[in-house]
Amino acid sequence: MEENTITVPADKTPNLIGVIVTWRAITHQGLTRSQNEDAHWVTHVIEGKTDTESSSRYIFAVADGLGGHRGGAIASRMALKAVKEEFHAWHGGRADNVVSRAIQKANQNIFCVAQTDPELFQKMQTTLTVVVLENDSLTLGHIGDCRLYRMRDNHIDQLTRDHTMASDMLQMHMISSKQASTHPGRHQLTRSVGGDPFLNADINRQQVRQGDTYLLCSDGLWSELTDEEIRSALEETDVSRGCEKLVRLALSGGAPDNITGIMFHIDVLGQQAANPFSWKSLLGKK
Structure with missing residues (x-):
């Protein structure tokens, strides 16, 4: 996790504007794959706006390289490299x-x-999901x-839609939800990063509480779990x-398959008076 240090004047107490979360990320190769083609990135940035005001932003990203192909592991890491570069250059503007620029890049x-x-052509592809938490909003790509x-x-609620053959057929009312859960096209991607020169990504914004x-x-995690198992974990x-x-x-x-999961909980939202001596703990909080 990246950390930015803020110098706080001794006679002033800063206001933290944004969001503070508790998070945990785990990735595992799985029990049958020879390498982990998943990649993930979490960063927390605190930017000083004025002597008395600072903003907090979190970014979470997961990329799952096309399974079983040598190019998959390269693609997932390239995708996150592009995301990092775009966000490191971001100093304001709409999330x-x-x-969108990060995914297109x-x-x-x-x-x-x-x-x-x-040898890599048409096999060097990856999925990519990016989440930005800023102020009281969540931006999802x-x-x-x-x-x-x-x-x-x-x-x-599931906030993303799978870009798979089974999901597309469900959207067109060709199969039922029950059929989609066991359909042979459940993991057959219809959209991926790197598969075509032009990409149509789902970008939306939601309020957080x-x-x-x-x-x-990644699908290596959710496909092995029931809805009740996911619920039980999120209730922790x-x-x-x-x-x-x-x-x-x-x-x-x-x-x-490879397994990657990032759980995060919204602890603080909006504007909160922060003790100057608590900045270090806030920056390093997981």
């Missing part, structure tokens, strides 16, 4: 714009490299079949315990 970089190597779940008021808990994960008051529970359950089910 949805920077998320990742797609162009991966697609261009894939054209130079016939999504391609593929990683998922973002939200637990709010004891109700779970204090007390919300989220799970961002300790995100580390909840995330560990999810990974443990997936491994006990055989874990044929």
Whole structure:
């Protein structure tokens, strides 16, 4: 996790504007794959606006390289490199714009490299889901079949739509939800980063609430779990315990794919007076 240090005048107490979360990320190779083609990134940035005001921003990202192909591991890491570069250069402006640019940059970089190597061509692809928490909003950019779940008021919602053949057929009312859950096209991607020169990403923005808990994960995790198992983990008051529970359950089910999960809980939202001596703990909080 990256940390930015803020110098606080001795006679002033800063106001923290934004969001503070508790989070835990776990990635695992799984029990059958020879390498981990998943990649993830979490960063927390605190930017000083004035001597008495600072803003807090979190970024979470997961990329799942196209399974079983040498190019998949390269693609997932290239995607996150492009995301990092775009966000490191971001010093204001709409979050949805920077998320869109990051995904498009990742797609162009991966697609261009894939054209130079016939062995990687059409195999050098990845999914990519990016979440930005800033002030009281969550900005989501999504391609593929990683998922973002939200637990709010004891109700779970899936905030992403899988870009798979089964999901597309469900959207067109060609199959039922029950059929989609076991359809052979459940993991057959219809959109991916690096697969085509032009990409249509899902970008949306939502309000967050204090007390919300989220799970961002690759399909290697959610496909091995029941809805009730995901609910049980998101109900945990300790995100580390909840995330560990999810990974443990997936491994006990055989874990044929790589596994990556990031759980985060909204602890503080809006503007809060912060003790000057608490900045270090806030920056390093997990």
